[in-house]
Amino acid sequence: GQNIDQPTEMTATEGAIVQINCTYQTSGFNGLFWYQQHAGEAPTFLSYNVLDGLEEKGRFSSFLSRSKGYSYLLLKELQMKDSASYLCAVRDRRTGGFKTIFGAGTRLFVKA
Amino acid sequence: NAGVMQNPRHLVRRRGQEARLRCSPMKGHSHVYWYRQLPEEGLKFMVYLQKENIIDESGMPKERFSAEFPKEGPSILRIQQVVRGDSAAYFCASSSEGPTNQPQHFGDGTRLSIL
Numbered sequence: 001g002q003n004i005d006q007p008t009e010m011t012a013t014e015g016a017i018v019q020i021n022c023t024y025q026t027s028g029f030n031g032l033f034w035y036q037q038h039a040g041e042a043p044t045f046l047s048y049n050v051l052d053g054l055e056e057k058g059r060f061s062s063f064l065s066r067s068k069g070y071s072y073l074l075l076k077e078l079q080m081k082d083s084a085s086y087l088c089a090v091r092d093r094r095t096g097g098f099k100t101i102f103g104a105g106t107r108l109f110v111k112a
Numbered sequence: 113n114a115g116v117m118q119n120p121r122h123l124v125r126r127r128g129q130e131a132r133l134r135c136s137p138m139k140g141h142s143h144v145y146w147y148r149q150l151p152e153e154g155l156k157f158m159v160y161l162q163k164e165n166i167i168d169e170s171g172m173p174k175e176r177f178s179a180e181f182p183k184e185g186p187s188i189l190r191i192q193q194v195v196r197g198d199s200a201a202y203f204c205a206s207s208s209e210g211p212t213n214q215p216q217h218f219g220d221g222t223r224l225s226i227l
Contacts, residue, residue: 041220042203042218042219043218045215045217087154089155099168100157101157102154102155102156103154104153105153
């Protein structure tokens with residue numbers, strides 16, 4: 001089966017750096033996504049990793065280690081608007097196609 | 113607006129009624145996914161459809177729930193004889209090809225409340 005674990009909540013200070021971890025177990029790993037979701041809104045795509053290493057996109061970076069089943073999302077220069085839930089999602093290859101499994105999300109609170 | 117369109121945004125039903133949730137994918141997208149989200153929880157996969165075909169419905173309850181994506185028109189998620197436990201936000205997402213490195217684009221969701 002599949003299992004995705006990420007912390008339930010995190011708190012950080014405006015201007016700081018925060019790292020949100022995600023560990024996963026899957027039988028047919030085929031890519032990992034990070035999404036941001038503000039309360040009451042739709043998830044929006046942040047990043048995609050399929051190979052080991054770091055992908056940087058502005059203030060956000062995402063890292064993947066396939067051998068460890070581990071990823072993190074790094075947010076730099078935190079802003080108040082970054083307060084949201086961050087969803088780790090793993091695409092799993094299986095007979096007949098693929099499925100994307102979402103973690104429960106990490107609620108990030110950014111304080112002044 | 114070329115994004116994923118869901119309607120209605122909010123839907124209130126009494127126990128035993130039927131709920132119909134609609135989703136129009138992004139222009140050029142032929143793959144649609146439905147998810148359910150309870151407060152403070154993550155997205156739970158329900159069903160994956162391509163035009164006129166259900167590809168994976170492993171996340172959808174066997175009874176009362178059905179989904180379709182006809183050749184013409186939006187994808188429909190139908191819940192018959194709704195119960196209180198069906199209250200949730202239902203999100204639709206679409207992608208341009210099968211699940212590849214292309215991310216899924218989400219609609220704003222339908223908040224279903226059962227009285």
